[in-house]
Amino acid sequence: SQTIHQWPATLVQPVGSPLSLECTVEGTSNPNLYWYRQAAGRGLQLLFYSIGIDQISSEVPQNLSASRPQDRQFILSSKKLLLSDSGFYLCACEEVMNTEAFFGQGTRLTVV
Amino acid sequence: RKEVEQDPGPFNVPEGATVAFNCTYSNSASQSFFWYRQDCRKEPKLLMSVYSSGNEDGRFTAQLNRASQYISLLIRDSKLSDSATYLCVVGMMDSSYKLIFGSGTRLLVRP
Numbered sequence: 360s361q362t363i364h365q366w367p368a369t370l371v372q373p374v375g376s377p378l379s380l381e382c383t384v385e386g387t388s389n390p391n392l393y394w395y396r397q398a399a400g401r402g403l404q405l406l407f408y409s410i411g412i413d414q415i416s417s418e419v420p421q422n423l424s425a426s427r428p429q430d431r432q433f434i435l436s437s438k439k440l441l442l443s444d445s446g447f448y449l450c451a452c453e454e455v456m457n458t459e460a461f462f463g464q465g466t467r468l469t470v471v
Numbered sequence: 472r473k474e475v476e477q478d479p480g481p482f483n484v485p486e487g488a489t490v491a492f493n494c495t496y497s498n499s500a501s502q503s504f505f506w507y508r509q510d511c512r513k514e515p516k517l518l519m520s521v522y523s524s525g526n527e528d529g530r531f532t533a534q535l536n537r538a539s540q541y542i543s544l545l546i547r548d549s550k551l552s553d554s555a556t557y558l559c560v561v562g563m564m565d566s567s568y569k570l571i572f573g574s575g576t577r578l579l580v581r582p
Binding site: 393395401402403405408410416418434447449451453454459460461462463464465467 | 500503512513514515516517520558566567568569570571572573574575579
């Protein structure tokens with residue numbers, strides 16, 4: 360079965376600093392990968408999804424970007440963080456279309 | 472209109488109660504449907520998939536109504552441990568396939 364690794368678990372970054380969150384997947388090949396953000400007390404907002412290497416779709420215009428340099432690696436980045444970027448960032452993996460998605464344990468980002 | 476909509480709640484019910492959540496989706500071409508459970512400050516975890524014929528897993532029953540574009544989750548004999556946020560999830564084709572989450576319905580089960 361697939362395993363999703365996300366790190367770090369918690370991150371505090373100053374406004375204007377860069378960001379790089381990494382998600383790696385084990386136990387599957389060519390999965391669909393997702394980045395979601397959840398603000399405190401809110402639902403999950405889809406940020407990016409990827410159906411393959413270097414194939415990224417962006418859902419919401421923002422100062423974040425995503426890359427998928429390898430089949431099982433999905434990276435979320437920012438050049439300059441904003442206060443509004445604070446939230447719980449979740450990476451999800453879907454092995455086959457129309458099956459359930461599994462989540463990493465998430466990164467709780469606080470921008471100060 | 473949001474692609475997936477849920478009543479945010481909270482639903483505050485006593486132990487043993489039966490509670491039902493509904494979720495509506497806007498894209499009639501949606502292909503797959505799920506209910507997830509999310510505990511406070513944790514990642515969402517799959518509760519159950521939702522099939523056209525409806526499906527049951529112990530105290531939980533999920534149903535899909537494609538004509539009306541809604542999904543339901545029924546929890547019977549609520550336990551304290553059922554307290555969580557329940558997320559409705561829809562898989563749909565846009566430019567490619569993607570999973571869209573509802574904002575969740577919060578359930579509080581009291582003694």
